[in-house]
Amino acid sequence: MTLRAAVFDLDGVLALPAVFGVLGRTEEALALPRGLLNDAFQKGGPEGATTRLMRGEITLSQWIPLMEENCRKCSETAKVCLPKNFSVKEIFDKAISARKINRPMLQAALMLRKKGFTTAILTNTWLDDRAERDGLAQLMCELKMHFDFLIESCQVGM
Template identity: 30%
Template sequence: MTKKKAVIFDIGGVIITPPQSGIMKYGKSLGLPSNFLEGVMVMGGDDNAFRRMERGELTRTEFCSEYKKEVEKAAKEMNINLLSTFDPDILYENMGASCTVVLPMINAILALRKHGYTICILTNNSIDDTTALNNNSNRSFYSLLHLLKHISHHVIESCRVGIRKPSPDIYQLACDTMGIQPSEAVFLDDIGSNLKSAKKMGIQTIKVVDTTKALQDLKDATGINVFEEQFPPAVSPDKIVHSYVTTKAGHRIHYVDMGEGPVVLCVHGFPECWFAWRYQILPLVLAGYRVIVPDMLGYGDSSSPPEIEKYTQQQLCESIISLLDALSNYYIFGLLMLRIISCIPIGP
C-alpha cells in the first residue's frame, strides 16, 4: 500500500455535526414530511439552486429566492400544504445552529500535522452575502473557517473554485494543491457519493458515521495515534482577522476576534501587543469562547496619541469600553482577563 502523506477532511458531518438535523427540525416545525426540504435540494440535478449555490453561481441571498420557488413547486406537485411562514433564511439559520464542532476531529488534525501530514479541508459551501453582524450562521461558519486555516495547510471551498463534490475535478485539485498523488491521500466524509467518486481516483476513503470508529480507521490508515491529546498552535498574524474601531475620543483601536460563545477579552500589558496572547487564543476558541484581543492605546496598530494624559487608567478603560460598545450588536459578556506584566509565560 502506498504510504500516505496527506489527509483531506470534509467539514459538515465530519469536523462539525451534520447540518441535516437543522433542516429536518425546521421542516418538522412546519408540519412537512420528513426529508422533504432536503429532498428538494437534490431535485433537478446539477442545475438546481442548491448545487448552483455550492458552485458559487448563486449567493446565499439568490439561493434563498430560487430555493423557495423550488420548494413551492415541489409542494404543489406533491400536494403538500406549505405554510406561508416557510422562510429559507430561517432554514439556513437552523442548519448553522444545529452544528457543533467535533473536538476529537480537531485533535486528530493537530496530531497528524504534528507528525508531518499535510492537511486539506475540502468543503461544499456557499458565498454568504448577508451582513455578518445580523447573521449568526454566517459568523459561526466563517469563524470556523478561520480556525481551520490556522490548524490546516489548505482550505478548498467549492463556491470559490466553482467545483463541488463529488466531481473528481475537486479531488484532483486538492491533490495538486498539496503536491501529492491521489493514492497518497486519505479522505473523510459522511456522504457515500462523495467518497465513491474519490475512491475511484485511488484515494483511500473513510465514511464518518461514528466519530470514534472513523478516527480508529484514520489511525490504522496513517499509523498516527490521532487520539493522543494535542495542544493547539499559536495563531498566525496573517491568518487571523484584523479589525478596527474608532472610539468616542477619535482613537483607532485594532483588535483580533475569533470564535463563538461567551466573550473572553484578553488585555495585554507593558510593553506588548495582542500577539502576546497568540498561544491562548485557539485553546479558548476550542473551549467554546469568542476571544477578542485588542492592541491597547499606544501599542501595535492602535492609535498612539502624543499627549501623556491620554494614557491614564480611566482613558485606557474608556477605550476598551468603546471597543465593546462598537461590538454591541452581539450580547457581550464573560470573563475579563488582564495580562499585566510581560514575564508571565505565554507558551503552551
C-alpha cells in the same frame, strides 16, 4: 516518497450539527413528508440552484428565494401545504448559527498533522453574503489555521 494525507469535510465532520442535516429535522418538526425538503434542495440536478450555490455561481441570498420556490413546487407536487411562516432563510440561519467545531475531530486532524500528514479541509460551501455571515467566517478562520489546505467548492467552482 509515500503521500500521507488526510482530508476532512466541514459540514458534519469538523463542524456539528451538519447544516444540511437540518432538512430532515425540519420536515419532522413541520410534519412535512419525509424527503420533501431534500427533493427541493436537489431540484434541477447539476444545473439547479443548490449546485450553482456550491460552485459559487450565486450567493446564499440569491439562492434562498430559488430554494423557497423549489420548496413551494415540491409541496404542490406532494399535495401538502407549507406552513404560512415557512422560511428557508430562518431554517438555514438557525442551522448555521448552531454549528460548533467538533473538537474530537479537530484533535484527530491535529494529531495527524503533527505526525507528518498533509491535512486539508475539502468542503461544499457557499458565498455567504448574509448580514449574519460572521459566524461562518469565524468558524472557518479558527479551523483553517490548523490545516495545510482549505478547498471550498464555491471558491474553486466544483
